[in-house]
Amino acid sequence: MTRTIFIGNEWRPSRDGAVIDVIDPAKEERIDYLSAATAHDVDLAVDCARRAFEGEWRSVNGAERANLLRSIAKGISDRREQLARLEVIDNGKPLAEALWDIDDAAGCFSFYADLAQEFDAAQDETIALPDERFESSVRREPVGVAAQIIPWNYPLLMAAWKVAPAIAAGCTMVLKPSELTSLTSLKLAEIAVDAGLPAGVLNVVTGLGSVAGEHLARHPDVDKIAFTGSVPTGTKIMMGAAQEIKNVSLELGGKSPFIVFDDADIEAAVEWIMFGIFWNQGQVCSATSRLIVQEGIADRLVKRLVERARGIPIGNGLDPRTKLGPLVSRGQYEKVRQFVAQGVAAGARLVTGGEKPANMSRGYFIEPTVFTDVPLNSSIWRDEIFGPVLVVHRFSDEQQALRLANDTRFGLAAAVMSEDETRCKRMSEALRAGIVWINCSQPTFTQAPWGGYKQSGIGRELGRWGLGNYLEVKQVTRFKRGHVWDWYADKSNSS
Structure with a gap:
């Protein structure tokens, strides 16, 4: 009808x-x-x-x-x-x-x-x-x-x-x-x-x-x-x-950063990182799609993240086991695939995902995708993808992390993970975003304001x-x- x-x-x-x-x-x-x-x-x-x-x-x-x-x-x-x-x-x-x-x-x-x-x-x-x-x-x-x-x-x-x-x-x-x-x-x-x-x-x-x-x-x-x-x-x-x-x-739109310091618990960080980018298939304006991770834990964290991402159940949303459904339309699916191709062409390292799951012939599905060694001038680092695609960059100190996080035309959200409460407070004050999450990503409450800086x-x-x-x-x-x-x-x- x-x-x-x-x-x-x-x-x-x-x-x-x-x-x-x-x-x-x-x-x-x-x-x-x-x-x-x-x-x-x-x-x-x-x-x-x-x-x-x-x-x-x-x-x-x-x-x-x-x-x-x-x-x-x-x-x-x-x-x-x-x-x-x-x-x-x-x-x-x-x-x-x-x-x-x-x-x-x-x-x-x-x-x-x-x-x-x-x-x-x-x-x-x-x-x-x-x-x-x-x-x-x-x-x-x-x-x-x-x-x-x-x-x-x-x-x-x-x-x-x-x-x-x-x-x-x-x-x-x-x-x-x-x-x-x-x-x-x-x-x-x-x-x-x-x-x-x-x-x-x-x-x-x-x-x-x-x-x-x-x-x-x-x-x-x-x-x-x-x-x-x-x-x-x-x-x-x-x-x-x-x-x-x-x-x-x-x-x-947004291209929100998730800054993880080397004193963070890796398992807790990986869980929130995945929630920040794979929830709703990454089709979230506030998705924390740029992972900025300190050098001391970067290798271990990315390895664990890739292991967990590959285990996310993908399928029809009506299946109760599904944790990642299809993208909303063919147009959005093609757009995300184009971004993946651009990332590879720019020299970023595709460590997992980027394809339709091999066992699925129909549906606008794309695997959880993670890029490392991402050039800072590449489209996948700077532009909103609106799909389950995470881009990763390393940092050495707090000031570098802050520069990387704020170097964007967007300013909707940002996340910081650290056991150091004083550092988290400094970062929350210095980040140019309308929403800052500490030791989490994406919680949204009707009682709190929602909106961003810049574009x-x-x-x-x-x-x-x-x-x-x-x-x-x-x-x-x-x-x-x-x-x-x-x-x-x-x-x-x-x-």
Whole structure:
């Protein structure tokens, strides 16, 4: 059955009837279709969101929004298994990872329900002024209609990161999921209807980024653009937003370093290194894909890492034994293979992986891949690969490690492993990244801010910072009764 577009709590096909195949990346088989939204469909969705924002939604208070968010959270939890299996066949990730993602998505809606509950009381904040004749306050109001464009690596979770705070703030929105992984975003729309979310607050348009996504990002009646994805697309969105000075938040790419000092426990380090690069098949914007390891343990650590990487079970994500599934699409598979070839051509040493597993004839699978002796000017060291490919470089001292880590146009995340707490603190302060992990990699909590420096983006998601993305700040200043403002009074005859 073709999945249709969701506008104003109603399902409708695209205007021209065009569809997009949904491919199971483990089998390379079509499992469904999506409606491919046209610019006209996007216009309808934005208009619907605008009418909802200007209508009754503006009078819905924080407590009511909190109840709606909690109902959505419950709806996600109630459909946990179904949603996780949809993510597996749509994205390819192992079922255990998908279940974790669904739980996180439900938790995200619950967290923002609590913030929405507090919103009314915290909406107006009094400011102390130096002139007692005036009183001033800051009022926080919803920014309006939000365009939300999300990637394919965490389909429902990335939707939750944007939809939940937008609802909490009182915005309306048009959500554009990736054409590669739209199934759970459409399920989220169903859950929102069941939860009682008013028509037009959440609209979901499926379709190509070059058509639906681009038109949505440039739409004149959109007040805010929230985008997660690649740097080139983020650049285009920012350029388009500049024409009308739109509110923009961007969460873009990364090439995150993992620095391991020679006092680290090798087994613990290897476990976190693997989690940092092989989780979700390395298709993670914050993946710690550059391993910077101190010379004293480099040989032993890499040897153990290769042994462990070769033992990771690879297969269909629905198999409970699988720890590494396929890449999301043929295009992504070919891109990663090209990076591997470029690494070899640049003189890096491929110590394991780089190929499709020999026993798999179908599916976009690629083995866990590790390069050592990687030239610092090579594409595999400098560019985001977005696959299970780890590049390794050695260092001698702390300052060299820091130079290697910060020598990148990205700045999303970084990890440091050492038993020396003082050194870890120094490194966390010196690393130019929005997220720093100490003795771990990739833990993500809804309560903490998420975002990066440099070309990794603008703004922060999650926590109270995520709510702030969807709020405008208004100053309200009052001249108190009982005082006289006589600036232009004729005081020439005053004694």
